[in-house]
Every structure is written in C-alpha cells, then in structure tokens.
Amino acid sequence: MLTAADDDSRLAEKLVEALYRPDGSRALRPVHALGIGATGTFVASQIASDFCVAEHFSGEPIATTVRFSNGSGCATAHDGWSDVRGMATRFHLADAAATDLVAMTLPEFFTATPEAFLDFAVAARPAPYKGESVWGKLRALLRLELPLRNPYPGETISPDSGAIAFADDHPNARLAVFGAAAIGAPLSYVRASYHAVHTFVVTGKDGTRRHVRFSWQPIAGVANTNKSETPVDSYLSAELRTRLEKGSDRFSLVMTIGETGDAFDDPTRPWPPHRVRIAMGTMTIEAVADDQAEASERLSFNPWLLVHGIEASDDPVLRVRKEAYKISSARRGGAPCPFAGV
C-alpha cells in the first residue's frame, strides 16, 4: 500500500528530474548549482527566546555554515545575469545536532502545490532564447507592454518565455514570475535580502505557538548591479572572498508573525509588509570556508532539519522539499542528507 511519503517521494523524483537544465551538470544541484560556502556565528537577540525556544535562539553564540548560490542550475557561472540567489544556513548546535534555514532572494514561490510546481518546472524548462524581434519589440511598446529582454552575451536558452506563459494561465504564479524577471543581480551575496518563503510554527517560552516566516536582512544594505551595463559572468565568489579578507559582514534575522487569515500553507502569497516583525538575532559572516567541497558542494541542507521549538507548517510545497532535497543530495553524491535512509 502506498503511503503519502511514497507519493511525495515519487513526485520529488519527477521534480528533481524536471529541474535539471540542459546546460547543468548531474554532479551539481539541479538548481542553485553554483555557490560558495562561508562560516559565521549567529547570536540571538535578547527577546528571541520569548518567541521561539529553539536552541539557536537561546542567545549563546552558534557556529554557522552558509552557502550562497545563484538560483540557476546552469553549470557555468553567469553571476551578472538576473537570477534568484540562495542563502542556506546551517546552525551547528550542541551534541553535533544542527538545524537549517533555507532562503532565497525571491519573497514568494511560484506555485502553491508540488504538483503545480512540477507543471511549472516543465513549462519553464529552458528553451532556445533569442529575445524579441525588432517588430515584436515595437508591437510590445505600442501595446504599452515591456518587450522581452535581450539575451545576455552567450545566452542561448532561457526559462523566461515558458515561465511567463505559465503565469498568464496561473494567477498564483504571477507575482513570483514577475518578481523573478525583475530581480536583477546583487553587487555582493551579502547585499541582498533572503526569504525562507515557507511558513513555520514556532513555540515561545510561554508555550504560545505562532505561524511565522523568516528573512535575512543584510546590514550592508540591498544593492544590485547596474542592469544597463554588460553583465560580468563571475564576480560574486571573488567579491565575497575579498570582502571577508578585510572584515566580516552581518545579516539580521527577522521573523514575521502571521495573523489569522494569512496564507500559512501557500508560499505564493506573501504576507503584507506591516505584520509584526521580531528581530531574532544577528549572523556575522566571518570567512569563506577553506574546504569548499565540504562546506558548499557536498553539504546537504534540508528545510526539514528542524529542532524542538520549530515545526514545519502544512505547506505542501515545503512538505515535498524534504524528499526533493534528499533525492538531489543522493543523485549528486553529496554528504548524506540528514534524512537519508529515513
């Protein structure tokens, strides 16, 4: 008899397969293929434990491993292309325990269910891309529409057209597709905001359970490259190395508390920006990890690696991520996923 976990596993297999790009590599992740690992320390704020009793919010310094990445599954670096970026953080706790927080620069997800995400992944599979013809651009301008962007130098395939067509038919996907199209390229991995997107349930000191979403806000401020200039293919890793050789950089962790009526189980719907926000702590990024294979490429994060005080919500996309990350890790021969064999 098939269980829900079996269903998730099958769906996750299909998802992982659908996400590989023709210009990607099976030795890398299907998305967020290229990145750089760094080490840091997280210190919770004085009020964090009032809202969440998880160990990393106790106020003691917690060692962290962070992987910054480009969202694309392309195996060649195109840092300067407009793309979602990732920031996966592992908090190293006592007794070799750990918890992960997986975040990206897009504040919302493309679909509300994993089944729809599979449809999206298929629809947005990179296809030959030439941008728009001159006549197409003229037509768009006369229709008061934005013409499709010109291909970047060397760009031959793109998910853009498929993603836009999907969003035309799926209102839930509009915001994320629109956001992804306009997201640009950060000046530095530490000059972008990152959002965990999914809802989690945290338990406070007094036992109160709250639906929350987490975001990392860069102390250095958000800044993008000038999109009218020719994009540089590879600069983000070198920039981070240079930056951290001179000193450290910080992110503050902000926890937004949802209210009844907010979308707790739907990652396509961001919460209004005037929900109560709690300053949960600060992470200092201190150094680029010496062993990039271990601290970045082989490392297997999983948003379900949680500890007492934090639970996953009923978000079905979050649910299937547990299996998808496990499968992706096994396929590329990563360090065993925390849920390998489970």
Place this chain on the structure above:
Amino acid sequence: MSLESRFGRYVDALPEKAWFKFLATHVVVPYWNWGDPKPKLPGGPRPSTQPSENVQRMMNLVMPLADTSSLGRAKAVMAIAQNAEEIFAGLDNVGTVHTARFVILEDNLCMISVYDGDFSNYIRDFIETIGSVFDDVMSLVKGGEVLIPTAQNVDAFIDWVHEHDLFQAPDFPTELFALQDERAGRKRGTPHELRSLPRELILQLQANRNLSLGGGYRAYPGVSAAQVRSRFGMGW
C-alpha cells in the same frame, strides 16, 4: 554593425526618445484609454478583518484649493495655523491617531495621517471634535461649500473625504489585476497576460492621477496608538 542590429538598438532606446515619448503620451496612451478606460479605484486602506490591517492605517487626503493663487494658499495656511490648538486637542480626543499633519502641495491642501480603526468612524470622530476647523477648511476647498456645516453633513463629508483620499497601490504589483477585476465586477483569478501589467498601471494612472505607493513602512507594526501610550505610561 549590421543594419538590423543598429535598428534593434534604436528600438531598445525608443522609450527614452523624445519623439516616442510624445507619441506614447499623446497617441498611444489615449488610444488604449479610449478602448479600455479604467474606473477610478477607491481611496484609503481596503477593508480587512485582520488585526494589523486595522491599526496604523494611512490617510492621504488631497483637497483641491478653490483659490490657487498665493493669496488663496495663504488663506489655507492661516486656516490651519489659527486652529492649531483646536486641531491638536481634537486629535488627542479622537485618541486613535498616531500622527497627522497638513501639507500644502501645489494647489492642494493635504492631510496626511496614520490612524487606528475604521475609516468612517475616524472621520466621524474628527467632525465631532474639530468640525468647526473642517468648516473653515472646506470653505477654501473646491466644491467644499455644500458640505458646510460638516457636523450636519457627516455622511456626505465622509463620502467626500473617501473620494479625495488617495488610492493605495497594492504592496504586491500583480495585485493590481485583482483590484481592477473587483472594481469591474470580474471574478478574482481572471486570467491576465503578465506582460500587460505596465499597461494596466499606466491606464489606472489615468483614472487615479495620484496614489500612495504601497501600504507604507511601520517601525512597530500591529500596535495601536493606545497600546503605545499605555506601554509607555502616558495615558490619555
């Protein structure tokens, strides 16, 4: 560089060319506005039952002055300045206002405020406490004389304020489709081409010439003026 690629670069730069801007402003936009005019979207915050949507709500009331000369604008300044004490006392009495200020912006007298609770009751409380000030103000505002005395035309005054409160653009850009659908009586989730969003915005700005961009930033979201005063022991 080939002729085609030179033409392509020229087309890419078209939105910044003076002649194309002129064509777009005087021909293309009016053409689309003729074929697909947008109804004006209502001003002020949208109704919600959620707690943090009902505190620290923004009002951007734009009142066109009847006399836009410097003499007329000076009269508006005097109407506020001479009633400052009454206004401040009234705001204290209303008790749900975080901040409020008057601004003269070109030919308009604007009241910018942040308040808690229901819009109609906010205005009702205001008229109850400083109706005479609003009578002075309305005597200087285009079409305002019919609402004087405001204390005896409360509902009409509320409608007028609502009409002159700026439309608050959604915090998430694609929500514009839903607001337009709702206004036009179309069901939520009606399909729209994503690429048409710039056109929808341009046409909406024909109907709502001025607007507030998003719901604004709040340093202490979800908290009422009464809670802040209570927490700091300032009472009312």
